[in-house]
Amino acid sequence: MINKLVNKIRKTGAPIVVGLDPTMKFVPEHIQKKAFAEYGETLKGAAEAIWQYNKAIIDNIYDLIPAVKPQIAMYEQFGIEGLIAFQKTVEYCKQKELIVIGDIKRGDIGSTSEAYAVGHLGQVKVGNTMCRGFDEDFVTVNPYLGSDGVKPFIKVCSEEKKGIFVLVKTSNPSSGELQDRLVRAKAECGGAGVDRPLYELVGEQVAAWGAECMGESYSYIGAVVGATYPEQGKILREIMPKAFILVPGYGAQGGKGADLIHFFNKDGLGAIVNSSRGIIAAYQQEQYAEYGAENFADASRAAVLAMKEDIAQALAERA
Amino acid sequence: MINKLVNKIRKTGAPIVVGLDPTMKFVPEHIQKKAFAEYGETLKGAAEAIWQYNKAIIDNIYDLIPAVKPQIAMYEQFGIEGLIAFQKTVEYCKQKELIVIGDIKRGDIGSTSEAYAVGHLGQVKVGNTMCRGFDEDFVTVNPYLGSDGVKPFIKVCSEEKKGIFVLVKTSNPSSGELQDRLVRAKAECGGAGVDRPLYELVGEQVAAWGAECMGESYSYIGAVVGATYPEQGKILREIMPKAFILVPGYGAQGGKGADLIHFFNKDGLGAIVNSSRGIIAAYQQEQYAEYGAENFADASRAAVLAMKEDIAQALAERA
Numbered sequence: 001m002i003n004k005l006v007n008k009i010r011k012t013g014a015p016i017v018v019g020l021d022p023t024m025k026f027v028p029e030h031i032q033k034k035a036f037a038e039y040g041e042t043l044k045g046a047a048e049a050i051w052q053y054n055k056a057i058i059d060n061i062y063d064l065i066p067a068v069k070p071q072i073a074m075y076e077q078f079g080i081e082g083l084i085a086f087q088k089t090v091e092y093c094k095q096k097e098l099i100v101i102g103d104i105k106r107g108d109i110g111s112t113s114e115a116y117a118v119g120h121l122g123q124v125k126v127g128n129t130m131c132r133g134f135d136e137d138f139v140t141v142n143p144y145l146g147s148d149g150v151k152p153f154i155k156v157c158s159e160e161k162k163g164i165f166v167l168v169k170t171s172n173p174s175s176g177e178l179q180d181r182l183v184r185a186k187a188e189c190g191g192a193g194v195d196r197p198l199y200e201l202v203g204e205q206v207a208a209w210g211a212e213c214m215g216e217s218y219s220y221i222g223a224v225v226g227a228t229y230p231e232q233g234k235i236l237r238e239i240m241p242k243a244f245i246l247v248p249g250y251g252a253q254g255g256k257g258a259d260l261i262h263f264f265n266k267d268g269l270g271a272i273v274n275s276s277r278g279i280i281a282a283y284q285q286e287q288y289a290e291y292g293a294e295n296f297a298d299a300s301r302a303a304v305l306a307m308k309e310d311i312a313q314a315l316a317e318r319a
Numbered sequence: 320m321i322n323k324l325v326n327k328i329r330k331t332g333a334p335i336v337v338g339l340d341p342t343m344k345f346v347p348e349h350i351q352k353k354a355f356a357e358y359g360e361t362l363k364g365a366a367e368a369i370w371q372y373n374k375a376i377i378d379n380i381y382d383l384i385p386a387v388k389p390q391i392a393m394y395e396q397f398g399i400e401g402l403i404a405f406q407k408t409v410e411y412c413k414q415k416e417l418i419v420i421g422d423i424k425r426g427d428i429g430s431t432s433e434a435y436a437v438g439h440l441g442q443v444k445v446g447n448t449m450c451r452g453f454d455e456d457f458v459t460v461n462p463y464l465g466s467d468g469v470k471p472f473i474k475v476c477s478e479e480k481k482g483i484f485v486l487v488k489t490s491n492p493s494s495g496e497l498q499d500r501l502v503r504a505k506a507e508c509g510g511a512g513v514d515r516p517l518y519e520l521v522g523e524q525v526a527a528w529g530a531e532c533m534g535e536s537y538s539y540i541g542a543v544v545g546a547t548y549p550e551q552g553k554i555l556r557e558i559m560p561k562a563f564i565l566v567p568g569y570g571a572q573g574g575k576g577a578d579l580i581h582f583f584n585k586d587g588l589g590a591i592v593n594s595s596r597g598i599i600a601a602y603q604q605e606q607y608a609e610y611g612a613e614n615f616a617d618a619s620r621a622a623v624l625a626m627k628e629d630i631a632q633a634l635a636e637r638a
Contacts (some may be wrong), residue, residue, distance in 0.1 A: 023430065024444065032446065041446035073431045077438035079452030084399055096373060105427055108492035111342065112392045119396035125343065126397075127351065127360035133398030141425065144463040144486060146493030167463060172428035174465030178521070184501040184514050195503050197518070202497070233371065314563075 001137050002215035002222075002244060004307040006097050006269060008066030014308045015269070017101060017246070018300075019276025020069040020089060022050040026281040028293040031056075047081035048075075051093045053296075054089050057280055058096060060297035064304050064306060067099035069274055090136055099134045101246065105167065107142030107149045113150035121164075134312075138163045140224055140246070143202055145255050150209060154221065158213055163220040163244075168236060169199040171226025171249030199232065203239040212241050218244050218270065227259055227273065235263035237270070243305055245271045249305070251278030257314035279303045320458050320481045321534035321541075321563065324418050325588060327385030334588070336420060336565070337380060337619075338595025339408060340390040341369040345600040346555045347612040350375075366400035369393075373408045374613075376599055377415060379616035383623050386418040388565075388593055409455055419455045420565065424486065426461030426468045433471035440483075441475040457482045459543055459565070462521055469528060473540065478534055482539040482563075485525050487555060488518040490545025490568030518551065522558040529562050537563050537589065546578050547591065553581035554591070564590045570597030570626070576633035587634055598622045 009015050024032065024046060039045035058068070070093075075086035093100050106116040118124045119133040139235045141153050141164045153164050169179055179202075184196040203223065210219030219242045225233050227249035237245070245263050250256075250273050263271035282288045282303035283296040291299035328334050332511040343351070343365060350366045358364035377387070389412075394405035412419050425435040434443075439458045442449040460472050460483045472483045488498055498521075522542065529538030538561045544552050546568035556564070564582050569575075569592050582590035601607045601622035602615040610618035 017503060021431070023434075036446055041448035041450075043443075043445065043450050043452065046443070046445040046450070065557045071427075071431055073425070073434040073438070077434040077443045077452060079438065080399065080403055080451075082438070082452065083402055086398060105425070105461075106392070108390075108392055108424055109494075112340070112390055115342075115392040115396040119392070119398065119401070121546055124362075124365070126362065126365040127355055129360035131360075131362050131365070131397075133362065133396060133401065142424075142461050143465055144461055144496070144497055145491055146496035148491040148493040170428060170464050172464055172467040174467040174532050175428075177465035178463055178517065178525075179465070181500075181517060181520070182503040183505060184516075198500060198502075200495065201500070205496075 001099065002218050002220050004178055005066060005244070005272070006216070006218060007268065008099060009272065012064060012066050013312070014065050014304075015264070015272050015311060016065050016066040016304065016307055017069045017272050017274045018065055018278065018279045018304065019069045019071060019103070019274050020054055020057070021074045021276040022280065023074060024049070025126070026277065026284070027053045027154065028283070028296050030294065032274045043078045043081040044165055046078045047085040050082070051085040051088055054085075055092060056297040057300045058093060058098070060301045061279070061304050062093075062096040064301070064308070065098070065300040067272065068093050069103050071100040071103040087134060090134060096166055098308070099138070101138040101140070101165065102136035104139050106139065107145055109145050109148045110152070113149045117153040117156040121153070121162045122160050128178070131239050138165060138222075140165045140167060142167050143205070147205070147209075154209055154213055157220045161220070163222060165222040165224045165244070166202070168206060168223040169229055169232050171228045175226065183303055200235065200239060203236045206243050209238040210240065214242065222246055225263065227263075229258040230262050237262055237265070237307045241265065243261065244273060247271055248274045251275045257310035260311060261314050261318045264315060271309060275307055320418065321537050321539050324563070324591070325535070325537060327418060328588065328591065330607070331383060331385050332631070333384050333623075334583070334591050334630060335384050335626055336386040336591050336593045337384055337598045337623065338389045338390060338422070338567070338593050339373050339376070340393045340595040340597065341372055341599065342393060343368070343381055344374045344597065345603070347602070347615050348520070349613065358389045362397045362400040362583070364406040365397045369401070370404040370407055373404075375616040376619045377412060377417070380416040380598070380623050381412075381417055383620070383627070384417070386420055386591065387412050388420040388422050390422040390595070406453060409453060416600060418457070420457040420459070420484070421453065421455035422459050424461050424463055425458065428464050428467045429471070432468045436472040436475040440472070440481045441479050454557060457484060457541075459484045459486060459490060461486050473528055473532055476515065476539045480539070482541060484541040484543045484563070484565040487521045487542040488544045488548055488551050490547045494545065519554065519558060522555045525562050526559040529559065533561065537561055541565055543567065544582065546582075549578040549581050552594045556584070560584065565593060566590055567593045570594045576629035579630060580633050580637045583634060592630060594626055600627070
């Protein structure tokens with residue numbers, strides 16, 4: 001699947017993933033009205049609205065991009081009905097030949113992490129039959145519980161030729177509270193060692209896990225590093241040369257094209273940049289206001305094209 | 320809800336939570352057969368089997384304990400159908416007056432963490448209507464993304480009078496890989512400061528968050544600290560005197576009654592000890608084999624009584 005991702009990025013020329021993170025505030029009124037007329041102001045009504053919203057956006061942008069990243073929290077907030085919309089979205093994107101990165105940030109221990117891995121990437125045994133639950137292509141994983149929590153995902157990735165992105169340095173303002181903590185070095189060879197931030201150690205683990213799980217040029221085990229932290233991105237790029245980096249925080253969270261260049265390798269690959277509301281709610285921005293709420297999906301297409309151009313330009317200027 | 324938890328622990332004399340973490344390996348064959356006869360070897364068949372299994376156990380133990388802790392991963396592995404069984408289990412336990420701790424270990428940033436908080440503890444706005452998704456009483460939260468990820472949960476807890484347990488020091492063998500890392504102290508008052516493990520800093524954050532969100536004697540903001548790390552439990556008990564500690568790792572993971580005393584305050588409160596497979600799959604242990612698979616729920620009841628006795632004895636010996 002990492003090879004497929006690399007190929008699709010080459011083909012589209014767009015190292016871009018669109019975050020399908022719908023909230024009711026983004027869904028145009030005409031879509032909400034129609035869904036509520038059918039199902040009422042219920043969880044089912046909300047789920048229908050976000051599904052129709054997603055579908056229109058996917059139909060308008062699928063030919064431009066290699067991948068989408070639905071954020072499961074935005075569906076889970078609507079309970080079972082929301083999760084049915086998540087599943088429909090995943091299936092529809094796969095029909096459109098998009099690679100699906102489930103942004104689930106799961107992480108637990110032993111058999112529990114295995115259950116998440118199986119439910120989202122693999123197959124679960126029911127009697128003598130193997131069944132699939134959500135069936136994304138990649139998922140994001142939280143490493144706070146250590147390798148017990150990550151290895152079950154790696155096992156399933158090896159079996160299924162799928163992948164994960166481990167949270168290393170997240171894009172949010174408070175990510176440093178734990179991730180930036182300077183950790184005392186183990187005194188090696190009698191020396192005192194140098195204190196280093198926690199995210200570097202996680203990055204090293206990602207590189208080590210990834211070495212056991214290589215695709216053609218990149219590993220099945222990638223990392224999440226926020227666009228909002230370009231300097232850290234530069235260091236992490238060196239620590240994990242074979243890891244694909246999923247980069248959130250572009251656009252609405254403040255990251256710009258020029259911040260992104262350090263996340264890429266010299267081959268112009270190795271990173272995929274996410275934008276969520278910058279694309280799916282483009283019609284609500286001044287820049288794309290002319291499209292109007294009725295043509296929200298056209299605004300999304302325009303925003304994808306602008307993002308593609310911004311990144312291409314930044315990479316060209318580096319070269 | 321924390322006051323209700325304290326009262327129920329006092330009333331039952333059992334600072335115990337039963338982990339409803341069903342896997343197909345635990346579900347007796349007669350239940351599996353019946354479910355597969357009705358729905359086939361499908362996700363729906365598996366979900367029916369774990370629901371019937373849960374229901375029988377709940378019916379047999381609900382009068383002995385204050386709370387249950389369904390682990391959502393074990394349901395999520397069966398996709399939507401599994402999550403429907405999760406929801407049925409949550410609702411059924413609440414009908415039985417049990418407090419439900421959703422072991423979801425979610426944690427994300429800003430609006431995404433808010434979506435999880437709303438979906439599991441609060442209400443989501445659909446048009447002009449407020450709806451509830453999963454509606455547990457407490458959930459577990461992963462702190463790796465810092466306070467951005469935790470505060471949305473605290474906000475919903477304040478509104479709903481519900482609570483969370485933040486992962487501080489987990490029970491698994493590799494939990495130390497990140498959580499035990501010695502973190503360089505901030506040089507305060509010109510001094511050099513003392514390096515401290517990461518989990519202590521998270522414990523301090525839990526205490527600070529909890530101070531804003533107090534029940535009568537304990538805070539709505541609790542912590543997860545594994546029974547397998549009693550020494551760390553002792554230190555964390557002092558760092559977070561008002562936090563209820565959810566203690567996994569008893570029984571199957573190796574924790575014993577005597578390991579638990581440091582997690583409790585002098586008032587005999589402040590901790591609630593989880594056992595999952597030790598209770599729900601008791602019939603598979605040599606000690607309870609006489610019950611047989613047909614009477615698995617009676618074996619679970621016997622295991623709860625033995626656990627209650629083990630903890631009571633350990634606490635009595637301390638006094």
